[in-house]
Amino acid sequence: MSLAELDRLLGSFAQRGVDLGLDRSLNVLERLGNPQNQVPIVHIAGTNGKGSTCAFVDAALRANGYRVGRYTSPHLISWCERLQLNGQPVSSDRLLQAVQTVLTAADGIDLTPFELLTAAVWLVLADSDLEIAVIEVGLGGRLDATNVVAQPLVTAITSIGHDHQAVLGSTLGAIAAEKAGILKANCPVVLGVLPSEAETVIRAQADRLQAPITAIEPATVIESGLWQSQGLTYQSGLIGDVQRINSAIGIAILRQLQQQGWILQDEAIAQGLANTSWPGRLQWLDYQGRKLLIDGAHNLEAAIALRQAVDQLFPDQSVTWLLGMLRAKDAQAVLATLIRSGDRCIAIPVPEHDCWAPQELQTWAEGLGAITATAADWAEGLAIAQSYPQAIVFCGSLYLLGDFLQNLQATGY
Structure with a gap:
């Protein structure tokens, strides 16, 4: 019954649609004790590829023995798919309880469905004995409900293309500016292979924030089924040439974490990349x-x-x-x-x-x-x-x- 109740509760908010902004989320999270600040995060935006990149990073971290949360959207079958705790979907009972807690705290605040769910996700992540969480932006970046953490460990922008123009802007530069809103001062950012118009905008924002940039190249194919990037030779659990880019972004994120003191062994990283799955994509x-x-x-x-x-x-x-x-x-x-x-x-x-x-x-x-x-x-x-x-x-x-x-x-x- 909890899944049906989740559908009912979140569905009842559907008429709110997309209404980007951070004030509502920040107000509710303040009432809840700011759970978003209790687990270090990696924050990933992009037109395409961000979900696959999240899956690569999550799998590699878990293969290295870390306790990892992952939040992505949309789901294919159940709301619970969106929040993975150590590789398993959150239980419907637990997610429903968190949604109900948020609804109580949000009295007088007109949340969108995504804002409601994301606030509930922060509650569950904070109460799950995790060491790190990998968070996918829902839409855009600057005003997305996930963009409420002052200092992520690493940010990444996987790609920039034409999508959601009515909300994000009609040009690649405008879309890039919205996605660059997840960049934070002195926080390293990893860039995928971007159109020059978009990359120029993002680099300018990174310079303003003194955010160190790592711009990746697609992984090199060294033989059938075997790729190489940033000193790592590996097989990808996800098929398609585009995964040469997404996996390389994932590796660059992991390299940034290594520089921050996270213990990540190349053998385990390769194992995680090979074991990565991402339903509904190739x-x-x-x-x-x-x-x-x-x-x-x-x-x-x-x-x-x-x-x-x-x-x-x-x-x-x-x-x-x-x-x-x-x-x-x-x-x-x-x-x-x-x-x-x-x-x-x-x-x-x-x-x-x-x-x-x-x-x-x-x-x-x-x-x-x-x-x-x-x-x-x-x-x-x-x-x-x-x-x-x-x-x-x-x-x-x-x-x-x-x-x-x-x-x-x-x-x-």
């Missing part, structure tokens, strides 16, 4: 006797990374795309990036979300030379896809994948 699944590649590619930069992975996995082959997208996303740009002439595309809706109609997606896909169909839902779409011999790639929205994975879990597939 993930292989078995479904009714067929392999599916699933990925929540929901914006242009994520679509580029997915297309690169597909080209590596299925060189010179057409594929079958099963795809649904939220209306807030640039579906035409994503489709143009993913689809090649001769591919098949089955367009479907995203359940219980404002999404592009399958017929709209179908029209754009046809214009790209795809053989198209529409389906009423993912189950019908997968039935169509399975009648074709090509590899099946199921993508477009994490909410869509979450609905699929929840059904798999419930039916025991």
